[in-house]
Amino acid sequence: MTEFQIPETLEIPHTLAAGPGPGNTDARVLARFAASGVADHMHPAVLQGMVECKEMLREVWGTKNTYTFGVAGTGWSGLDMMFTAVLPGDKVVIFANGTFSGIDALSVRMKAATREELAADSLNPQAASVTVIEVPHGQSVTGDMVEKALAEHKPRFAAMAHWETGSGRVNDIQGFSDACEKHGAMGLIDAVSSLGVGDFRIDDYPGVHGWASCPQKGICALPLTYAPVSFTDHYIAELKAHGAPTFCHHPILEARHWGIIDGKDVEKGTYHRTHSAYAVCSFHEALRLTLQEGVAQRAASYEYHEAALKQAVAMMGCDVTSNMTSLVVLNLPGDLAGREMELVQSARAKNFGIWPTLSEPVQVRIGILNQLTEAAIREIVERFGAEMAAMGADIDMPAIMASLDDHYRPAVAAE
Ligand SMILES: *Cc1c(COP(=O)(O)O)cnc(C)c1O
Numbered sequence: 001m002t003e004f005q006i007p008e009t010l011e012i013p014h015t016l017a018a019g020p021g022p023g024n025t026d027a028r029v030l031a032r033f034a035a036s037g038v039a040d041h042m043h044p045a046v047l048q049g050m051v052e053c054k055e056m057l058r059e060v061w062g063t064k065n066t067y068t069f070g071v072a073g074t075g076w077s078g079l080d081m082m083f084t085a086v087l088p089g090d091k092v093v094i095f096a097n098g099t100f101s102g103i104d105a106l107s108v109r110m111k112a113a114t115r116e117e118l119a120a121d122s123l124n125p126q127a128a129s130v131t132v133i134e135v136p137h138g139q140s141v142t143g144d145m146v147e148k149a150l151a152e153h154k155p156r157f158a159a160m161a162h163w164e165t166g167s168g169r170v171n172d173i174q175g176f177s178d179a180c181e182k183h184g185a186m187g188l189i190d191a192v193s194s195l196g197v198g199d200f201r202i203d204d205y206p207g208v209h210g211w212a213s214c215p216q217k218g219i220c221a222l223p224l225t226y227a228p229v230s231f232t233d234h235y236i237a238e239l240k241a242h243g244a245p246t247f248c249h250h251p252i253l254e255a256r257h258w259g260i261i262d263g264k265d266v267e268k269g270t271y272h273r274t275h276s277a278y279a280v281c282s283f284h285e286a287l288r289l290t291l292q293e294g295v296a297q298r299a300a301s302y303e304y305h306e307a308a309l310k311q312a313v314a315m316m317g318c319d320v321t322s323n324m325t326s327l328v329v330l331n332l333p334g335d336l337a338g339r340e341m342e343l344v345q346s347a348r349a350k351n352f353g354i355w356p357t358l359s360e361p362v363q364v365r366i367g368i369l370n371q372l373t374e375a376a377i378r379e380i381v382e383r384f385g386a387e388m389a390a391m392g393a394d395i396d397m398p399a400i401m402a403s404l405d406d407h408y409r410p411a412v413a414a415e
Contacts, residue, residue, distance in 0.1 A: 018380050019355035020165045020327050021193065022216035022223045023369025029221055029286045036281035040274075041257075047268040049280045051259045053226070056287035060219075060295060061211065061230050062201025066265065067251060069258035070226025070283060072273065075192040075214030078227030079104060081251055082188055082212040083159075084244035085235065086111040089129050091155040093185070095145065097135035098166025099358045104190050105132045108159060131155070137167045137361060138321045138329075143175015150183040161190040163198070165217075166359060168322025168329035170198075173205055180207030186235065193217050195228060196290055197326045197369075199299035202230060209235040218298075218326065220370040221286035225279040236263065248273070301372045302326055308407045309368060312381040315403060316388055316395045318364075327367045329357065336391055340364050343387050352383045374408045 017024045039046050050069075058068045071078045083104075086092060090112045096102045106124065109132075113125035120126070133149050135141050141160055150158055158180050163170050173189070180187035187208035194200065196218025202211055209232040216223040231239075231251055244250055257272035259265055290298065302325040309328055310320050317333030332340055344356045344364060355365040366384060371377065381404060385397050 013351055015351040015353045016379065016383070017353050017367075017369065018371065018383075019353050019367045020168075020217075020365050021214070021367065021369055023218075023220055023326075023367070024371055025216070025222050026220045026286065026289055026370055028289055029282045032285035033222060033278050033282035036278045039277045041276070042271065043277065044268070046275060046277050046280050047259070049284050050257065050269055050275065051265075051267075053280065053284050053287055054258045054260070054265075056284075056291055057228050057230070060196065060287060060290055061228065062295070063203045063230050065202070065230045065232055066260055066263060067229075067231040067233075067236050067255055069229065069255050069260065070215075071212075071229055071249065071254060072225075072275065072279070073227055074216070074224055075190075075212070075227055076103075076107075077249070078212035078214065078229045079107060079190055079192070081227075081229055081249040081254065082190075082210040082231075083107055083111055084246055084249055084251065085186075085210070085239045085242070086157055087242060087244070088112060088114050090157060091153065092130045092157045092159065093133065093149050093153050093155040094130065094159040095133045095135060095141040095149075095161075095171070097139060097141055097169055097171065098137060098161070098164035100166050100190065100192065101161040101164050102166070102359065104159060104161065105130070108157075137357075137359065138169065139167075140164075140169045140323070141171035141176070143172045143178065146172070146176045146179040147182070150179045150185055154183060155185050157188055158185040159188040159190070161192075163191075163194040163324050165193040165324070165327065166357060168324045168327045168365065170194075170323050173200070173208075177205035177207035182207075186210070186238065188212075192227075193324070193326065195219060196295070197299065197302050197324075199296045215283065215286070217369055219286050219290060221283050222279070225276075226283045233263065298372070299325070302368070305368055305372055305377050308374075308377050308404055309366065309380065311403060311407065312377075312400050313366070313384065315400045316385060316393065321363065322365075326369050327365055329363050329365050331363055332388075333393065336388070336393055339391060343391055346390065347383065347387045350383075352387070354384070374404070378404055 113127040188210040195213035215221040257269040259269040318330040322329035
């Protein structure tokens with residue numbers, strides 16, 4: 001028998017996080033993570049921090065929903081909680097226009113499947129009560145599509161991604177909310193990639209009763225800390241009436257640790273699970289940062305910097321098919337078409353963390369989460385341009401960098 005060798009200390013390199021997410025965790029967030037004491041999950045400072053996080057989250061989401069808090073984990077943890085109200089046999093219509101809404105649809109089919117349907121294909125159940133409306137990659141879900149499907153199926157729940165990160169498309173949240181109200185469906189929204197990036201207030205969409213996001217995209221907190229969620233009183237009443245087969249991800253039970261008991265705010269929370277002082281401290285700082293800068297201001301900043309990146313890659317001959325403001329999804333120009341994966345792998349090998357699409361067709365995704373400075377955009381453009389040049393693309397980098405000068409200093413350029 002060979003003796004077990006303990007590995008060396010793990011070293012993880014610094015990368016330029018220029019993909020769909022995780023974004024660049026803010027230095028302020030990392031500093032608070034490292035500065036937190038080892039206080040336990042019932043320490044008054046931790047409980048107070050959680051209450052303040054809950055209050056800040058209501059500001060960030062733009063809501064008066066009492067049931068607004070963070071679910072320990074990642075985006076899927078928040079989404080799993082949001083879908084807990086879906087029970088076997090429930091009628092659901094869900095719209096899928098990319099990788100993530102496709103997984104949301106799988107999650108919904110798993111929850112709505114009958115016992116027989118689950119046993120027949122447990123990892124990919126075909127639930128007869130769930131209608132998945134497939135929208136082609138690269139297209140947005142429109143209000144008309146939602147209206148038509150809800151009129152036809154009259155489901156208990158309707159679900160959609162707000163911004164589909166797989167294809168970089170913004171879906172019509174207003175049309176979705178209107179159709180849900182009109183047809184009496186409870187709307188559920190995957191807002192994993194829009195919260196903290198787009199300028200929206202969830203209370204403006206009364207047809208939507210459940211919302212779920214993540215820590216590491218627009219909120220620029222550490223991954224695996226807290227996924228923001230928000231539920232209307234109607235959602236909570238329905239959940240209470242019908243139940244949900246989970247302790248861990250039960251919205252009413254998990255909310256207790258955040259100081260929400262019997263539908264009301266209380267001074268401090270009661271035990272649900274062992275929260276981490278580090279996680280609370282860092283998440284708290286991420287929310288402070290978002291509110292200090294302002295949701296509207298951050299959204300405007302994303303628009304401004306994304307426009308610069310989009311123009312630069314267009315000058316390289318790339319065809320941009322996305323309309324999100326934190327992410328550019330593109331096809332390489334004709335002579336490089338089909339070599340998207342090769343380019344992404346070469347970039348990633350140099351710790352330039354761009355991404356391919358995860359479902360067909362293969363495209364390149366370049367993100368700017370928390371990269372909201374001219375210097376950061378210039379570095380992304382230079383590194384992407386270098387990758388294209390290395391593959392033989394004929395691009396005029398000086399002209400492209402000059403166009404960035406014009407974008408960032410229009411007054412100077414006009415002189
Ligand atoms: C990133 C993402 C997810 C998954 O989030 P995790 O934090 O990886 O669990 C789900 N939905 C959308 C729209 C996303 O962008």
